[in-house]
Amino acid sequence: MSGSELEQLEQWLDEAGTRMIDGDWSLWQDKLSKGEDVTVLGAYGTYVTGWADVQARFERTAAGYAGGGGHSTHQTIASWIGSDLACIVAIERHETRLEGKLTTFRYRVTHLFRREDGDWKAVLRHADPLVTFLGPQFAHFTTQTEDVA
Amino acid sequence: MAATIKSAEIPAGLQQTLDRVHSAIVAIGRGDPEPYMRLWSRADDVSLFGAYGPCRQGWEQLSQTFRWVGTRFTRGELRCEDLIVNVSGDLAYTVGYEKGTVTVDGEEPEPMSIRVTQIYRREDGEWRLVHRHADFTPIDQSAGELG
Numbered sequence: 001m002s003g004s005e006l007e008q009l010e011q012w013l014d015e016a017g018t019r020m021i022d023g024d025w026s027l028w029q030d031k032l033s034k035g036e037d038v039t040v041l042g043a044y045g046t047y048v049t050g051w052a053d054v055q056a057r058f059e060r061t062a063a064g065y066a067g068g069g070g071h072s073t074h075q076t077i078a079s080w081i082g083s084d085l086a087c088i089v090a091i092e093r094h095e096t097r098l099e100g101k102l103t104t105f106r107y108r109v110t111h112l113f114r115r116e117d118g119d120w121k122a123v124l125r126h127a128d129p130l131v132t133f134l135g136p137q138f139a140h141f142t143t144q145t146e147d148v149a
Numbered sequence: 150m151a152a153t154i155k156s157a158e159i160p161a162g163l164q165q166t167l168d169r170v171h172s173a174i175v176a177i178g179r180g181d182p183e184p185y186m187r188l189w190s191r192a193d194d195v196s197l198f199g200a201y202g203p204c205r206q207g208w209e210q211l212s213q214t215f216r217w218v219g220t221r222f223t224r225g226e227l228r229c230e231d232l233i234v235n236v237s238g239d240l241a242y243t244v245g246y247e248k249g250t251v252t253v254d255g256e257e258p259e260p261m262s263i264r265v266t267q268i269y270r271r272e273d274g275e276w277r278l279v280h281r282h283a284d285f286t287p288i289d290q291s292a293g294e295l296g
Contacts, residue, residue, distance in 0.1 A: 037154040037233050039244055041264045046286060047246075049154075049232070077206060078194045078280060080270060082240035087268050089196050089280055091204070108198040110266050110282040112242055114235070123235070124244060126266045128284040130204070 006081050009113055009120060010074070010088060017072025021096045025062035029055065033114060033121035041126040043107055070096030074109070084115040091130060106130035153245075155234045163241055166269065166276035171229045174247055178225030182215040190270060190277035200263045200283040224258070225251035229265075239271040247283070262286060 016027035032038055032054060039049040040057055044064075048057045074090040081087075087110070094105045112124035159167075166188060173185035189195060189211065197205040197214060205214050227249040234243050248262045268280035 037235065039233060041244070041266065041284075047232070047264060077204070078196045080194075080240055080268065080279065082238035084237040085235065085240045085242070087240065087242065087280070089198075089268075089282070108204060108282065108284075110198070110268075110280065112235075112266075114237070124233075124242070124266065126244070126264070126282050126284075128198075128282075 005120070006079050006086060006088070009086060009111075010076065010079070010090075013088065013090070013092075013111065014071075014073055017074075017092060017094065018070070020058075020062055021065045021072055021094050022069045023062050023066025025058045028058050028122070031120075031122045032058070033116060033123045035114070035116070035121075035123060037123060039124050041124075041128075043127045043129055065096070068096040068098065070094060070102075086113040086115075086120065087111065088113075092127070151232055153231055153234060156236045159234060159236060160276075162271070162274070163236055163269065163276045167231065167234065167243065170267070170278070174227050174229050177215075177219065178222055178227030178249060178251055180219055180223045180225075182219035186212055186215050188278050190272055190279050192270075192272070192279065194279065196280050198280075198282040198284070200285055221253050223252045223255065225249060225261075227251065227261070236269075241269040241271075241276065243267050243269075 019027050034051050036050055038051050038054050040054050041047055042057060044061060048054050072092060072094050074092045077089040079088045089110050092107045092109045096103060107127045108130050110126040111122065113120045114123045169188055173188055176184045191208050193207055195208055195211055197211050199214060203214055205211050227247055230246045230248060231243045232245040235241065244266050246262055247265050250258045251261045252258045263283045264286050266282040267278055269276050270279045
């Protein structure tokens with residue numbers, strides 16, 4: 001049972017991320033805990049905690065993506081589930097279109113979920129860009145990460 | 150420092166491990182990673198998203214990375230700020246910052262502030278670290294208007 005709950009959460013992450021990069025954050029909105037400790041340490045900076053501010057951050061991030069479309073998938077590094085807490089550590093991969101070109105972004109992500117009234121709710125997203133040595137390409141902002149393992 | 154948001158009850162054993170982690174981070178800043186390494190699980194599923202970029206899995210990789218970090222720091226003054234501490238059953242996590250001044254590779258001391266999420270698991274009655282995700286706070290892009 002616990003295995004399938006983790007699988008469901010992992011599937012949810014891909015669906016929510018795929019919607020997100022198309023500018024639609026509704027799956028995240030439904031999933032966010034209303035607890036005072038809900039927190040996002042996002043790839044776009046700073047430390048945001050509390051439901052109102054976290055919602056505002058997701059809404060803004062989604063607006064920045066709007067129209068790009070594409071797919072979000074992930075590779076699980078580790079995951080744990082207890083009675084009321086679950087954690088998924090992963091590399092998240094966003095394949096999206098930027099100015100018509102297919103581009104891949106990778107993020108290191110740690111997600112925490114808490115069971116609240118029987119439902120798993122997201123209480124933490126900690127994400128930052130996966131840093132790989134890219135040399136001069138990176139320095140000149142012509143990053144093409146597709147060939148990076 | 151903002152008030153820490155905590156689960157209603159933090160088990161004594163977890164609090165003891167958290168206190169040890171705080172001391173161990175102070176030691177890392179001074180170039181000694183051993184106390185921090187002692188607080189980690191040796192299970193196969195440990196993982197590290199380090200502040201200096203590496204993604205590491207398994208104790209062999211993690212211990213090499215911690216020792217490498219230890220060789221880079223000298224005479225630093227680091228402290229932990231846990232802003233969230235949550236526990237349920239045998240799983241717990243903290244979210245916050247590690248801040249202070251570090252001397253990296255013998256250069257001049259410089260301020261450091263990293264965002265840190267750590268996951269703990271109770272193994273045979275002992276709370277152990279199983280994951281660390283640390284990063285330098287990215288530039289805050291929230292203030293700008295969308296084009």
